[in-house]
Amino acid sequence: MMNRIRGLGAATLLQLEEIGEVVRFGGRILRATTRPPFRWRAFMAAVYDSGVLSVALICASGLTVGFVLGLQLYNTLIRFGAEDSLGTAVGLSLIRELGPVLTGLLVTGRAGSAITAEIGAMRTGQQLDGLRMMAIDPIHYIVMPRATALAFVMPLLSALFVVLGVFGAYLIGVELLGLDGGAYLGSLEAAVEFRTDVLQSLVKSLIFGLLLGLIATWRGYSCEPHSAGVSRATTSTVVTASICILLADYLLTALWSL
Amino acid sequence: MTEADPEPGHVEIRGVALAFGRRRVFESLDCSFVRGRISVLMGGSGTGKSTLLRMIGGLQRPDEGSIHVAGEEIVGLGEIGLARVRDRLGMLFQNGALLDSMSVFDNVALPLREHTDLPAAEIAERVHDRLAAVGLSDIDDLLPGELSGGMLRRAALARAIVMEPEILLCDEPFSGLDPPNVSRVEALLSHLNRDRGLTVIVTSHHMATSLRMAHRILLLRNGGCVEGSPAQLASSRDSAIREFLGKDGAEYLAHHGHEFQGADG
Numbered sequence: 233m234m235n236r237i238r239g240l241g242a243a244t245l246l247q248l249e250e251i252g253e254v255v256r257f258g259g260r261i262l263r264a265t266t267r268p269p270f271r272w273r274a275f276m277a278a279v280y281d282s283g284v285l286s287v288a289l290i291c292a293s294g295l296t297v298g299f300v301l302g303l304q305l306y307n308t309l310i311r312f313g314a315e316d317s318l319g320t321a322v323g324l325s326l327i328r329e330l331g332p333v334l335t336g337l338l339v340t341g342r343a344g345s346a347i348t349a350e351i352g353a354m355r356t357g358q359q360l361d362g363l364r365m366m367a368i369d370p371i372h373y374i375v376m377p378r379a380t381a382l383a384f385v386m387p388l389l390s391a392l393f394v395v396l397g398v399f400g401a402y403l404i405g406v407e408l409l410g411l412d413g414g415a416y417l418g419s420l421e422a423a424v425e426f427r428t429d430v431l432q433s434l435v436k437s438l439i440f441g442l443l444l445g446l447i448a449t450w451r452g453y454s455c456e457p458h459s460a461g462v463s464r465a466t467t468s469t470v471v472t473a474s475i476c477i478l479l480a481d482y483l484l485t486a487l488w489s490l
Numbered sequence: 491m492t493e494a495d496p497e498p499g500h501v502e503i504r505g506v507a508l509a510f511g512r513r514r515v516f517e518s519l520d521c522s523f524v525r526g527r528i529s530v531l532m533g534g535s536g537t538g539k540s541t542l543l544r545m546i547g548g549l550q551r552p553d554e555g556s557i558h559v560a561g562e563e564i565v566g567l568g569e570i571g572l573a574r575v576r577d578r579l580g581m582l583f584q585n586g587a588l589l590d591s592m593s594v595f596d597n598v599a600l601p602l603r604e605h606t607d608l609p610a611a612e613i614a615e616r617v618h619d620r621l622a623a624v625g626l627s628d629i630d631d632l633l634p635g636e637l638s639g640g641m642l643r644r645a646a647l648a649r650a651i652v653m654e655p656e657i658l659l660c661d662e663p664f665s666g667l668d669p670p671n672v673s674r675v676e677a678l679l680s681h682l683n684r685d686r687g688l689t690v691i692v693t694s695h696h697m698a699t700s701l702r703m704a705h706r707i708l709l710l711r712n713g714g715c716v717e718g719s720p721a722q723l724a725s726s727r728d729s730a731i732r733e734f735l736g737k738d739g740a741e742y743l744a745h746h747g748h749e750f751q752g753a754d755g
Contacts, residue, residue, distance in 0.1 A: 354589075361549050362587030365580075366601045366653075367573040 257371075257453070258446050264369070264376040274377035275384075282343035282378070283385030287392065293338055294393035297330060298322070298400020306405050315411055319420030322401040327424060327433045329481065331394035336440035336477040338393075339386060340470055344448040347378050348469040351452025352462035360453070375453060379445030386441025387434045394433065432488050439484065440477045447473045499558070500525035500657060500689040501546055506555030508541065515541055517713035519555070523657075523706075528683050528690040530700040532734070533710030539693035540584060542710070543659045546691065547581050548572040560656060577605070580655035584662045586646035588634040594621070595630035598649045605653065620648040625674050639666040647675065651682065657689045658682065664696040672696065676703050697738035709734065 301322050309315045351374060354360050360370040398420065405411040424430065448469050455465035499522030506519040515538040523529045531539045544550040545557055548564050557564050560578050567575070588597045598617045602608055608616070621627060624644035634642055643666060650658060663679070664672045676699050682688040694700045700707065701720045708717040709731060716723070716731065723731055724739040732739060 357590065358583050358585060358587040359589050361544075361547075362581075362583060362589070364549060364569075364572070365547050365576055365583075366604065366649075367576040368601070368604050369569065369573070 253454070254446065254450050257450050260371045261376050261379050261446070261449070264372040265380060267372060271373065271377040274373070275381055278347075278378045278381030279385055281346070282339065282381050283389060286339055286342050286385070286389055289338055289342055290335060290389045290393050291396050293334065294331075294396030295400040297334060297393075298326070298397035298402075299404050301325065301330075301397065302401030302404030302409075305401070306409055306411065315405075316415040317419050318401065318405045318411060319398075319416040319418070320423035322405075323398060323420040323424050324429065326394045326397040326401075327429045329485070331397065332390045332433050332437040332440060333477060333481050335386065335390040335393045335437060336444065336481075337474055339382070339389060339441075340444055340448075340473040340477065343382065343385075344444045344469050344473055345466045347382070347448040348452040348455070348466045349462055351375065351378070351449060352455040352465050355453065355455060356457045356459065356462060358457075370453075375449045379442075379449045382445035382448065383438060383441035386444070387437040390433065390437035428488070432484075436481065436484050439480055443476050443480060444473045447476065499523055500560060501691065502556075502558040503542070503545075504556045504558075506545065506552045506557065508538070508545070508550070508552045514713055516552070519714055521708055521715050521717055523689060523691050525689050526683065526687045527705040528679065528692065528703055529706045529708060530704040531691065531693040531708050531710060532695070532697075532700060533715075534734070537710040539710060540661050543581070543661050543691065543693060546657075547579060547659055548575060577653075578656040579659060580650035580653065580657070581659040582643070582647050582650045582661060582663055584665070586634065586642040588642065588646055588649065590634050593631050593633060594626075594637070594645050597634065598645065598652055601649065601653045616652060617648075620652045621645070623651075623678055624648045625671060640668065640671055643667065644671065644675065647678075654686070655688070657691065660690065660692045662693055662695070664694055664699055672699055679703065697735060698741070701735075701738060701742040 302318065305321045305325075306315055306318055309317055309321065351360075354370075354374065360374065363370045363373055402413070402416055406413045406416050451465040451469045451472070452462075455461045501523040503519055503521045506516050507514075508516045515536075519542075531542060533539055541550055545552055546559060548559075548567065552565060555565070559575050562575055564572060564575055588594070589600070592600070595614075595617055598620060599613050602613045602616060606613075618627075621629070624647050626641060626644055626648065629637065629641065629645070634645070637645060643663065647660070647663060650660070658679070660679070663675055667675060679690050679692070680703055683690050692700070692704075701724065704720050706717060707720055707723050708715045709723065711730070716726075716728075718726075720742060724735055724742050726732060735742075
């Protein structure tokens with residue numbers, strides 16, 4: 233029994249130690265953003281890798297989620313004679329929750345894991361040590377552009393997801409099921425407010441991007457320097473970032489409701 | 491075996507201890523690397539040759555002891571302090587450690603672009619000069635993954651010397667090279683040492699080359715080290731040293747007119 237308690241205590245201490253290291257790592261990234269030169273070329277390359285190359289995935293996912301939402305919500309609302317509120321229901325659920333959260337999860341799987349694998353492979357190949365020996369800070373040169381790029385692209389991709397979702401639900405509700413297009417767009421416009429809905433959505437996705445940028449780069453930077461270590465770090469990025477995004481979504485929603 | 495050396499150590503290791511888990515690599519290691527000399531670190535696998543280079547570069551902290559590099563204590567320095575020391579170091583890693591998403595040219599040019607304001611034409615000239623010195627040409631646009639092991643290591647050596655460091659750390663620079671390129675790299679290191687006063691610290695299993703080029707050899711064993719000139723080590727009575735140096739040691743002595751006597755073990 234005592235051994236179990238000791239084991240639990242040791243595991244807790246290790247977790248706390250890692251959280252402390254992650255916070256310190258985040259501080260180093262933050263400091264790197266303020267230290268010139270800003271790595272514009274590396275930042276733009278990371279925006280391309282994490283953002284532009286995710287556009288097809290986000291469009292396809294947004295459109296599909298819009299189809300499903302349109303169908304399910306129409307079938308539910310029509311029971312209460314409230315099918316004209318489809319635009320409201322689709323818009324609010326996508327803008328407030330589904331857009332930022334699903335985009336966060338999709339970008340985690342596509343770009344976050346790739347960044348962890350890339351940095352992990354660089355660590356395994358001693359490329360990060362090589363940079364240090366040239367008196368080049370790997371946090372400034374490698375980590376910071378990728379982490380900031382994730383934070384930059386997440387709100388943009390989330391907005392794209394929402395637009396495609398709303399459009400997908402429009403196709404199903406209006407074009408397929410015969411709802412009035414004016415009613416759909418009118419209820420959407422009437423229900424959505426900038427501060428409570430759009431701004432909340434953008435802030436959420438920005439925070440998800442910051443979280444993912446921190447977790448993905450940390451996991452790669454601190455992975456065990458062998459192929460199995462890179463593999464474990466990549467998996468860990470997807471699991472940890474997904475849980476953090478869902479947890480942060482709840483906390484942010486609760487805070488915004490205060 | 492350690493002889494009193496009148497010259498100050500460019501790199502001084504004092505009382506260094508290091509363990510990975512239960513495996514003790516160094517126990518109170520003392521050694522020094524003299525300014526402007528070529529020192530070769532030798533020893534069996536797992537004796538800590540590469541680890542010692544990493545410690546000198548500040549990439550690995552010892553558990554105990556002090557390491558002075560160019561007069562500065564580096565144990566306990568933060569990344570900013572270490573970066574200041576590393577400005578004076580060049581390091582060739584065993585696997586090259588070139589950035590695999592960059593061309594060879596960009597890899598070699600990287601430290602120049604980061605730390606100098608040289609115009610592009612001058613950077614290109616310096617890069618080509620260093621690549622030519624290691625026997626590489628027409629590979630500017632190739633990625634590291636497209637090079638053979640020997641070419642990769644030579645490109646990495648070009649990067650390590652492009653900033654004209656005071657101290658060059660080379661982890662197995664001859665490994666994987668064909669005989670002409672072993673000679674080329676040996677000649678280059680000797681030239682840099684002779685003409686520019688570069689302090690060179692090399693790990694190597696290449697016995698004949700090491701004996702030929704080294705001013706001093708440090709043989710790591712049992713958590714410590716035995717050091718001396720090639721002649722001193724080759725003429726050691728210590729059977730373990732003689733066994734380690736093998737027939738290359740005997741040939742070296744024969745060529746230099748020594749006998750297996752004189753030095754202690």
